[in-house]
Amino acid sequence: MTDGDSLLVCARPDVNAAVGDWLDHLGGERRLADKTLIAYERDLRQFLRFLTGHLGEPPALAHLADLRPADYRGFLASRRQSGVGSRSLARGLAGVRSFLRFLETRGQVNAAASTVVRPPRQPRSLPKPVSAGDAMTLVDADSGLDAEPWIAARNAAVLTLLYGCGLRISEALSLTGRTAPRKGTRTLRVRGKGGRERIVPVLPVVSEAVESYLALNPHAPQPDGPLFLGARGGPLNPRIVQYAMARLRSALGLPDSATPHALRHSFATHLLAGGGDLRTIQELLGHASLSTTQIYTEVDAARLLDAFDKAHPRGGTSAARTP
Known part of the structure; x- marks a missing residue:
């Protein structure tokens, strides 16, 4: 069974048709990369699977229109229990929100309930350049x-x-x-x-x-x-x-x-x-x-502190400091 086939069994025909239109919109008008499209489709499929179990039946557009913040939090909780990390959870929520905003522009749902759910706080990882x-x-x-x-x-x-x-x-x-x-x-x-x-x-x-x-x-x-x-x-x-x-x-x-x-x-x-x-x-x-670029200031600060620790007679004292 392909990914597209598995998506079809998770939702009613009106939702499946909307998903196809959404993916065409992302790839055609917004020109998102193929990898991004695949990730968004996978995340939405997981959400629809959750809703199928949560609602007791494959969701239709009418079900999506009635969702509340607690439903989205339930989805995140179920994914967390499956061992999914914060970064993947946040991306999954972003994909679901993108789909709902698309439906909202067509007057089919109100996406407000999904926007009040905060994504999980993610550990900030610094880029790792080579010398x-x-x-x-x-x-x-x-x-x-x-x-x-x-x-x-x-x-x-x-x-x-x-x-x-x-x-x-x-x-x-x-x-x-x-x-x-x-x-x-x-x-x-x-x-x-x-x-x-x-x-x-x-x-x-x-x-x-x-x-x-x-x-x-x-x-x-x-x-x-x-x-x-x-x-x-x-x-x-x-x-x-x-x-x-x-x-x-x-x-x-x-x-x-x-x-x-x-x-x-x-x-x-x-x-x-x-x-x-x-x-x-x-x-x-x-x-x-610019906030995306600013992370490199932290990389440079971390490099300077590391050089200080190696060169200073009492090196290692700055290790506990936050750059």
Whole structure:
């Protein structure tokens, strides 16, 4: 049974039809990523399953219109008892609210009851960047473990884009032959989350890495086709990049937190440590809110305290302080 099939047995036809319209809206008009759509559909399916047991029958739109805050709290409690963490609970509630707000815009329900339920408080986790030295080693094509030189150059070019331009892996892999940063390229136009576009500067080392990859690549990328190609000439799967990074960090003795996305964190953290201002870093990363970018100030403060503890004769006394 597929995910879509299992969703159908959890609700009445009017709800199933509305779910389809909602997912089309999220994917078409709001341009949410496929992974986000899958997560939202999964979370809504879990909510509808809960309601089926809670109400004693598959829910219809009329049932959704009559829900009260206690019903949503019951859903969160049941998920918590199943061992679901706070972050997943909050995301699940966000998906349910998104669906209800969609129904509300169509005049089918009142979503007010879901908005008064507070999501679980989440532990704040800091990004885990790699050091500047480790980042430079990771993006060096000569550090690659691949027998094919062009594949090593390809992986190095992708990782250089993540660290040199602060791109997400999906943004790097969305580049085409036409938009490839080449020699003389000063800026790069990137489409990020939510379809938001931003302009990022291109360092010469980034262009050089891409040029090296293109010179060695036996498969010439088409102008409107993907820039980064797999071993057989098709679009490069992000899992291949993640696997290459895992091999590199293992060979270099780096922690599991040294992922491709950690290079984006490193880009932001190293800019901040070098005197970059938060507003500029926010624009370069494509964050919708400055509060998302501000977490890097805590990363930098934690780094400074760690350096102090290691260097000061009475090191360790600052460990209990909150940055």
